[in-house]
Amino acid sequence: MKQPQQTIETIAVEDLINRVHSFHDDGYRLVQISCAAEGEAFEVTYSFDKDLTLTHLRIPASPDKPIPSISRIYLASFVYENEIADLFGIPFTGIAIDYKGTFIRTSIPHPFGSSQISVVKKKPEGQHE
Amino acid sequence: MKVGVMALTVLKNLVKGPATIRYPYQPAKVTPVTRGHLVITIDDCIFCGLCRMHCPADAIEVSKPDRTWRLNQFQCVICGCCVSYCPKDCLSIEQIYLPPTTEATIVTVTGPEPEKKEGQGEEVAG
Amino acid sequence: MSKQIIVPFGPQHPVLPEPIHLDLVLEDERVVEAIPSIGYVHRGLEKLVEKRDYKDYVFISERICGICSFIHGATYCQGVEQIMGIEIPRRAEFLRAIWSEYSRMHSHLLWLGCFADGMGYENLFMNCWKVREKILDVLERTTGGRVIQGVNRVGGVSRDMDAAELKRILSEIPSLRDDFTELTRIFDEDLTVQTRTKGIGILPKDKAWDLGAVGPVIRGSGHAVDVRSTGYGAYDELDFKPVVRDEADCYARCMVRAEELFTSLDLIENAIDRIPAGDIMVPVKGNPSGEYYARAEQPRGEVIHYVKANGKKNLARHRVRTPTLANVPALVQMLAGCELADVPVIVLTIDPCIGCMER
Amino acid sequence: MLSNDTYMELLIFLILFPLLMAGLLTLIQGENFRRAAVISGAVLVGIASLITLADSITTQAVYYSVPVDMIGILIFIGDILISGYIISVSLKARQYLVFGITILQLILLCAVEYLALADHAHIPELFSDQLSGIMAAIIGVIGGLICVYALGYMREYHAEHPDRPDKRPRFFGIMFLFLSAMFGVVFSNNLLWLFFFWEITTLCSFLLIRYPETDEAVKNAFRALLFNLVGGACIPVAFLVIFLGQGSQYIGLHELVTAGPGIALIPAGLIAVAGLAKSAQFPFSSWLVGAMVAPTPVSALLHSSTMVKAGVYIIARFAPVFEGQIVGILIALIGGITFLAASAIAISQSNAKKVLAYSTIANLGLIVACCGVGTAEALWAAILLIVFHAIAKSLLFLSVGTVEHQIHSRDIEDMTGLVTKMPRITMMILIGIAGMFLAPFGMLISKWASLHAFVESVPPYGILLVIIIAYGSGITAFFWAKWMGKLIAVGEPQTKDESHIPRSEKNILYILSALTIGVCFGFPIISWYLIEPWLLTMYQSVTDLISLSNIEIMFMMLFLVLIMPFSLARFTHSARRVPRYLCGIPEGGSTAFMGSCGINREIALSNYYLDRIFGEERLSRISVGMGIFLIVLLLNILIIGGGL
């Protein structure tokens, strides 16, 4: 059997808090927040679940424009927000537990960020002392 | 709430004796499909490089001109990906796993010159 | 000077098989503050998707974690198959379900063992792992790998089980059921285990929902959240009922996992009864384009593989929301006010799979 | 040996000379002059008390009647003056409860005096025996040492607290007045005299506790006064009982004790209640904890080594009366419960002086328990406890006082790694603590003796006390050992700095540590020459109290403990130094680790206080309740039951 179809609704950043509030009031559970590059820009997707059905909200994002944190509504969002902040360099404001860039410490800052780094960086036999 | 629910299991263990396989005095457990390590029948190899292209771990190096097929055994994850891509079915996975070593090893298998026989050598990467 | 004890807990700590770190602030032995930090296992393998062929990437997605390995691989495949519109053979879906349940049992037994060990019950740990070896034997016999199975392919599975093998599996199930009964009885009844689990690490029902907990954590708090209920793969044909308990403490989460062992056995029996004949793989041509959030139920809870492709042979983005990550907020909630001795017990009840969590 | 007369003159010297010094010191303003006066006074008192001790080894008890007739009246006038002072102070501070009890006491005392005038048997006013000798030596030597220590301490004290009024002349005056009174307590045979001196000690304690003149100090001083007065009020009642019932000749201590339980039990029981209050047993204990606001030498002198010992001294005096009596058992139970509860509360304390205070209460409880049981063995243990405790506790108090001035905290948590900063002082504290609970040292010898004593006495109540000690000794081990651990636990070594400590303080500490170890070696001598002869006069036969082989074993242990430190050097160089295990993430130095949120955190390792189980409030409530119950029971038996 195929997986269920998905609905992704793109909204403006300004509407985010209100929409998330209404999801919370309707008894949805926050499932995840993910981020992906879309061309030069980024898009952040919030997934909610109720009765095992996913609903997604999507907002455009960029490293210059902070996104309001939803951790005051769903505390659990702090893990995802910190993660996106660390990996993509997209700032969030008002995270309940803000790790300030130390949630996932990487050797290069924001590996998924706009200054796209190439994957290959090591020579084939990299095990020598 | 009971005390000593475990006692029965303990006694059973005592009576039954240890479940231990006394490796290395007893042979290791293997099954016919166990993935131990990757081998090549170099005679059949056409050095097409498909295995190198698809290897998720970049463990294989193939050089058509030198007729060499090099496997870095300390990079190979024995996934069998190369086996499924090999057009000549000359790659296969044996059940016996590799022994530990004190140096990281690269197995270089040099293919035969068209008229020569197979040659296999082990080279230690410095 | 305040009467506080501030100690690090992890990353290298014998009670944690994997590195996670907690700053513990204690008063006597009562935890007043516990802030987790992660990143000790972060590899960044999601980035590899930009380099590897989407078909070969299965082997890497399997290695997100050595415990949930099979389901990671299968979910990734589901995602790719979805955006490519591939209908995989029914038999392959059943095989995936059987192996998924086996890896669930192996994971749960592993967890029960580690959990017993976390509260100092060495013998129980040994016994759980002894039984677990039987599961691993089946996995190795049918797939060739003990912990990393490597049979998932985009478009199906690479290995079949013949009738003899299926029969053999069926014949082994009763003895496994006996073993499970013996083990779970100890977790259920033993006095010392009860003093360590009952009423410890309470995650109230509403909190569990709000904090987005998944898997046995949320099911231990009374919510029937199990993605298998959505009937992905072969689960739509199998009689599945999620295990739910209401106690909301460590005991509940422990018992959810213990009972799921039996559910898994039932599912396997069920699947073997109904498995259709046919191919196990369909050929896959072309490159994917599109995006999808694929969900599956791992031993630790709901996993989400987000795959995004733009018509190249490499995917553009692969993102894994692992159950452990979703359970971290719940962990923070549970740790407040517990005893130092309960810290490993509570940390273990979310079944932290750090390898998964940090990718 | 001294003749009886010279001996008596010595006693009178011991009582009057400190009094003289007290007057002198109140007048002296110059610091150097005061220093000279205090040191010479302390030395004289010390020597005199030691001569008394030496003399009591060979002489039997000596009784002495003061030839001056009017002196009884003078004592009475003294009593009235004290009461008058207390009344005026309490009225000024609106402490009506204190006022009321003082008035009550005064009325009782007037009644007694009236009866005494009417019918007055002639009994010797002063006396001295081995117990008095031991007590006098403790008062003289330790008291003297503490007074000398106080010279340096008080200078620093006022330097540190410029806001508090500097009334040092008065302070030293009261200290010497107190010494005089204490000598009076231990040498008085006439209970009326004893009561007079007793009240002076109460007054001194009151004045010294309120010395800092802070609100808390004044409040605690009044509490101490109140509790001591409540206890003290029992003594005139006892006098009334004596004068009305038994006859005035029994106003002599010796006469009363030798009269046997039939006559002495009720007065002895009543006086013992006063003793319980003075030695801060439950339910009276809270005054002693409050008294810790006083400067440390005061705590050391009055509230651990001498004044509170007056309470147990008087109970010990009556111990033979209590042997096998319900009254004795009740007193012993009060002591036992105090021992257990105060030790348990000490676990939850991190303030060093409070720990010492509770431990003092606990040990006094143990002594009271021994006295209440009243057998020869128990009494033997009690007296050894008094000796060991007085020395080790004063050592501890004074060391803590010194440390407090150096690190500006009396919290045990702040003493982490003190061993690197002040190795010598730490060594003294360690010796003191070891003296309080470790095997070859003093207190444990007595604990061992008391176990031996209890197991055979007054079955089955003796076993009850044994059980209490069994629990108590585990508890004491906990709080002492964790303190020791705190002292020697070294995070980052601090620079050694002991140069600011006044030499007088250091020397006193050395002497006290030497004494602590010395009495451990010397306890068989004390036992053979002092305690056993004294016990022989009280009890007809005294069994072999401590066998030679056990003494040998204890000496072996003591030697081992003392020799061990010499092997220390062997161990300090052989190992490769690696930082402590911090789960693999140390960060900058070796006491910090890389914490969450990118913060480097310092490890902090506080001790356990187990508040939930041993919380002060909770346990105090329970044990004060039990104490009140037992005291009421005791008084009922004494007054209503007429002593059964």
Next chain:
Amino acid sequence: MNSMDPFIAAALFIILAPVVGILITGLDRILTARMQGRVGPPVLQPWYDIRKLFQKKQVAVWGAQSFFIFCYLIFIIFTGALFFGGGDILLVIFAFTLGHVFLVLGAYVSYSPYAHIGAERELIQLMAVEPMIIIAAIGLYQVNGSFLIGDMANHPGLPILLLPGVFLGFIYILTFKLRKSPFDLATSHHAHQELVKGSTTEFSGRTLAMVELAHIYELVVMLGFIWLFFGDNLWLCICAIIIIMVLEILVDNCTSRVRWQDAMTSAWFVTLVAGAGNIFALSIM
């Protein structure tokens, strides 16, 4: 333990206790392994461990920690010598406590988190077991009329008949003393606990070897205590010791570690009910 010269008995203890102790510990480990369905190490494994530790180079946070452990070892040996030399049982107990305090101090010295918490727990354990040990000594005295172990060991008859409660309580706290589950709070034989290795975390090489050796001496002393409950019945004593040892191992394998509150309060409770109750009853009789 009949009328042997105390010094010879003490010397014999010092020489033989490690042999006996290592054999018992080795058998313990094998039996434990068998109970877990494993093969287990060779019998002499504890001996190998100790010898190996002596071969290792030392690492230490502060050198002083070795000093305290050395004191610990010496005093445990002293305790044992005193015990088998037939000394006063209360003195033995106090010397024993002294030894343990040295262990605790050794753990404190390093100011290491886990060793510190281990030390605190070690003290909690000490506090939990001390009452029962003293009560056991008193009970034995009530039966024998002597505090001397020499007299107790030669007591004709079975003290245990009069001291069933005390014996029970003693067995209960023996689990603390042998550092076995459920009461292995401060340090355990296997490291899978919240405290890493608890109080012994910072010890290595020789120091750790001394700790192990002291544990072995301690084991023999504790088993010696069981002896006293059976008077001069040699074979009965040996049987009892074997049975109790096996029982302890069984309990070790059938329980998880409990929290310190449960450990302490249960030990005190058992002490009060079984131990104190027993000696109280005896004193009334």
Next chain:
Amino acid sequence: MSYLQKSPWIIHYDASSCNGCDIEVLACLTPLYDVERFGILNTGNPKHADIFVITGGVNEINKEVVQNIYEQMPHPKVVVAVGICACSGGVFRECYNISGGVATVIPVDVYVPGCAARPESIIDGIVQALGILEQKRHAMNAGVEGTV
């Protein structure tokens, strides 16, 4: 055979492995493989350990952890890298956060290949490490630099 070889105690650390090798290392302790037969104990504490069993490639932040644990182990000591990630970085070698095999951080004495390394392999590896441990002890007693 010296006592060192009869009682090797191990410490295990997971430096960015996928868990596969970790659980196999743990499986070695369990009844079916039971390495206690060789006197091997999992101490979990660097200060007690002789053999450092490490799984997974080293990533940026646990580099220090690995070094710290190695540093805290008393001499003589050996390092066993279990699984191909620990040997060379394996499939994750190219990940941005992986700096390669364990050998990039501390000297490795024995490499155990496999993905995941099988318990038998791990036992072989540890047994092989024992020989090296013994050599190191001789070197240490001879006073070779860096071993004391």
